[in-house]
Amino acid sequence: MTTTEKNMTTYASLLAPMAAAAHEVGALLVNSPQPAAAPPADTMDELATAYLAVEGPATAVMRRHLDALLPGVPWAEELHGEHSLGSGADAGLPAAGDAWMVDVIDGAVQYMQGLPQFCVSLALVRDGEPVAAALHAPLLGETYLAAAGHGATRNGEPIAPSSRSRLEAALVATSAPPFIAEQPTAAASAGRSLAAVLPAVSAVRNLGPTSWQIADTAAGRLDAFWEYGRDDANLLPGALVAREAGAVVTDLEGRPWQAGAAGFLAAPHGLHASLLELLKP
Template sequence: MTYQELLAPMAAAAQEVGDLLRATPRPAPVASFAELADAYGSVEAPAVAVMRRHLDALRPGVGWAEELDSLAVLPPDGEVWVVDVVDGAVQFLQGLPQFCVSLALVRDGEPVAAALHAPLLGETYLAAQGGGATRNGRPVVPAVKTDPAAAVVATSQPPFVVRQPAAVEEAGRSLTAVLPHVGAVRNLGPTSWQIADTAAGRLDAFWQFGRDDANLLPGALVAREAGVVVTDAEGRPWTAGAGSFLAAPAGLHGHLLKLLADRG
């Protein structure tokens, strides 16, 4: 099965999980992190079971990367699934609508097929290496803006970012550097979906500091296949394990690189 042929069954898996999430009542309010973790576990377990049934049948013997550990190291060779059944779990548990189901097949460290499904929006982004990117079956293209002052850009942080103190510092410095020069900076929920929305021109760019492969890999493929320039904050092609990420159309990418370089 080609990577392009994988997309339909990947979309079906993401949509079935999304249907399950949409039908799941939000957990009761919690007072501590331990209670929050328990609430997430009660949502995650049935969603993972559905996804495993699909993916084990689709690619027998292919393992899963740890979706919540931003510091996990992907295997350098072979295939692995990178899956987050509730990408934007914090929003989901808070009763906010910004969450999605995210999965990518990664081969030799590079994403080769990706599916993102937002159940409350009824939208699905798909991309395969060399096959372009779509949303609900239609090709997506990034924004054509060239003036940062007109740009709506987004940023986020890896989960459990306290384990990456340098990323916390860089996040603050980069926001200070970028904010005065763009139209607006937003954090609209799941990292993968924000990158995909950059691919589709809904957002004009996305950046982040810190290692966050599980959240970046699916969106990175969608963005690349749509023609977005995807690098680290130094302008090098982004690869899994990098400590920073920037996705922007060609007309804005250089401007944002300069702003990030001036973060001090």
């Protein structure tokens, strides 16, 4: 067995404990007092306080699991400085070595409003590339898993992207990075892209967590997903699920997507080129 094959086997062995961690965090979120039941936060400080009251315990549970699984592997958000890739939305991802990319409440805005579209998302990133990923939507009772070289599954069943080849019947989705005002070029491009894509497809939706929408694209529930801006924490787990399912995952210039890229597109082979033509600057 080659070193690469050994690594791939190791990646696959991480999936069950990663799923267990995501499930425990998901149960905690569902059973926590819902922020939407309290008087609504009226300022960003109030919103942050309400969020941290839930995010703190959820993060503690996740840390317990991940520290036991791979002792000493840091979370990407803890890593800064000259050896990190990018800044802003992609700050902290190491160019070499291992790191966890974790979002214990992907879709936090929806969660805080009492909406069901949220999930727990995590990925192990090695040398800048996602190699194992778990996404769990507790209210759906669904879990996506993927490991480099081992394919992707939903609730244990292999998934594959849509077989559509014509945009006119396609259901596609898009989203935006958190705090999009910090990326004004991305915000402007996102608006332009909607004007280009809306007339060409059956419908465009934003169905909540970025990572989950990418995974639903990998499973053929959505026909494609695109986003402008740097958004590594949300894109990395879904990117691995999509790649392993057989979708084409690129930046918006058509190059293989990498962390720190300024745009993202996941689509089946039959739709990717047509969408890319609409989305290119």
